[in-house]
Amino acid sequence: MSTFKVKVITPDRVFYDGEVQHIVVRTTEGDTGILKNHENYVASLQVGEMKMKIDDEWKHAALADGVIKVGKDVTTILSHSCEWADEIDVDRAKKAQEKARASLESKKSDLEFDIATLKLKRAINRINIANRW
């Protein structure tokens, strides 16, 4: 299967930079698969799963919201955070989930509510992906 170049970048690191055969991401419109020679394409991503087929093997990762841009030479994915399924610290995610839930219930300011909602979404996503793969 032919490959194309993919870069996944988060604010704290370049998560992945290499050749990929097939990639599936969750955009705001639903799951979208990208193969080699895809047309130029830009879409927003929501919190969800990202699958990459590298050397005939699917790898799974938890992706937070961001954006994907498919260009002629390189496909770029930008996200606030990204982790491989086996990299996820489930205990930490569970703690984050509990903490987020607790602060949601304590009804603080809008700001804290927003942070907690976002954190909760990300934590649940991490736990789901870590458990599934």
Add this chain to the structure above:
Amino acid sequence: MAVGSMKDIKRRIKSVESTMQITKAMELVASSKLRKAKQRAEDSRPFFNALYEIMSEISAENSDFSSPYTKKRDVKQSLYIVIAGDRGLAGGYNSNVLRLAENDAKGKNVKILAIGKKAVEFFSKRGANILEGYAGIAETITTEETSVLSDIVTKQFLDGEVDEVKLYFTEFVSTLSQEPRTLPVLPIARFEKKDGNHRSLTSYDPSPEQVYDRLVPQYISGLIFGAVVESYASEQGARRVAMESATDNADEMIEELSLLYNRARQASITQEISEIVSGAKAQD
């Protein structure tokens, strides 16, 4: 009398020495924090460069495109995001950036979003209209936190509460030099089209406007994150330089005081000898 002044000098040397130990330690702490902060700033750069690139491509490729974020309005109310440190003893770091924001705000209706304890204190002392104030978040700031700030800012702008948003931070030019800077955030300036007759060959899901509008909060979050990280590196740089010169000054003072001490010691010995000699003479 000589003995008394010797004691005084000795005590002053001791006090200067202990001050020097503190400034020396602060210098070392600042340089290790500076290294980490510089690393953070560098690690985050590829992400924001790529984000900026996508934004400019969307607006360059779609000439008929309009977004509430790019629309210019008459400025009746401004919002300044001002980033300063949580601690003092960093030379002119805090006052430079705060002065810059204060001068710009003169005679205008300005709301302040203050980041850093010093910024919060500065503006509340002057009775400024503080929208939000955050202290002690700069060192460990995450994009989760900045995306919340960005939500506040974009909401204010979209609701018509403010007509422009500006960012005040300190640019890290080098370890020795840091410049206070200001950056317009909203409305976003339209990016120049690269070549004249460029038709969009990219498909946007669902539409260029929607992708763009979803990107803007992330872009602003990125700007704030970058500015906070950069300002934090500047703070550490400024503190390192300030503490280095304080240590040097203390060193100089100790040298001078040691000279005085030795002179006093010599004088007292000379006096003792002459007393003994004259005493011996009187016995002869």
